[in-house]
Each structure stands twice: as C-alpha cells, then as structure tokens.
Amino acid sequence: MKRTVPKRVAASAVAALAAIALPAAPARAADPLPCAAPAACVWSGQDGTGLPGVLLFPEFFLIPPILSARNESGLTWCLFADPFYTGARLELDPGETIRALPYPARSAAPGDCPG
Numbered sequence: 001m002k003r004t005v006p007k008r009v010a011a012s013a014v015a016a017l018a019a020i021a022l023p024a025a026p027a028r029a030a031d032p033l034p035c036a037a038p039a040a041c042v043w044s045g046q047d048g049t050g051l052p053g054v055l056l057f058p059e060f061f062l063i064p065p066i067l068s069a070r071n072e073s074g075l076t077w078c079l080f081a082d083p084f085y086t087g088a089r090l091e092l093d094p095g096e097t098i099r100a101l102p103y104p105a106r107s108a109a110p111g112d113c114p115g
Contacts, residue, residue: 032097035070040077040092040108042066046100058109060084065104070097078113079105089113 033048035041044050044064051064055073061083071077071092081087081103088103091113 032095033068033070033099035072038072038074040069040071040073040075042069042105042108048099055108055110058085058107060107062106062108065106066108067101067104068097068099069101069105071095073110075110076112078109078111080107080109081105083107085109089115 033041033043037054040055042053042055044053044067046067048068048070050067053062053066055077066079069077069079069092071094074094076094077092078085079090079092079101081089083106085107087106090098090101090105092098
C-alpha cells in the first residue's frame, strides 16, 4: 500500500522549514521613525526605542548596538553585525526606516556595503 502526503501538509512543512532555515529579513517600515537631523538617526531598541543616536561619521564600535534606524543623511549607510566593519551587513538607503534590524549593528560606515 502506497502512502502519500496531502499537498497542503507538504506545503506547510516546507514553509515551516523555510522559516527556520532562512535568516530573518529586517522589518522595513512604510511609516518612518522621527529623525529631524540631516543624518542617520539610530536607536538601541526596536521601533525607535532605547537610547537614541546620530551617525555622521564612520563608527568602528557602536556602544550600545543599533536595533532600529531612520536615514535622513542623503547617503547610504552600511550597518555591520560586528565591530570594525565586519560580519553580516545591511544597507540603509536614504529616506529608509528599519524598525527592527535582523541583528544588533555594532559598526557603521557611510557608503554601499562591500562585496
């Protein structure tokens, strides 16, 4: 006797595995976080909570790390997971808000991410 798995069960299993195996995407937002400075505004918590900060120059070691950001600088910023511009990286484009980064950013530099 041949057993088969119903298609909807197989599709659910594939979706569940993808959710586990794939890294989380940043929560990019349509409604921007408040940022009055012509710079990249950053926060140590998600959704613009925690300690606020402003990125004007490259920062090789951010304390505390960044968990949300709004870019009003007119430049793309590269946010790195590790100090000294290493580890996973994510571009924060001009005018973009990210309410929840997929990792705490521990360094940042203006310009496109390398690689």
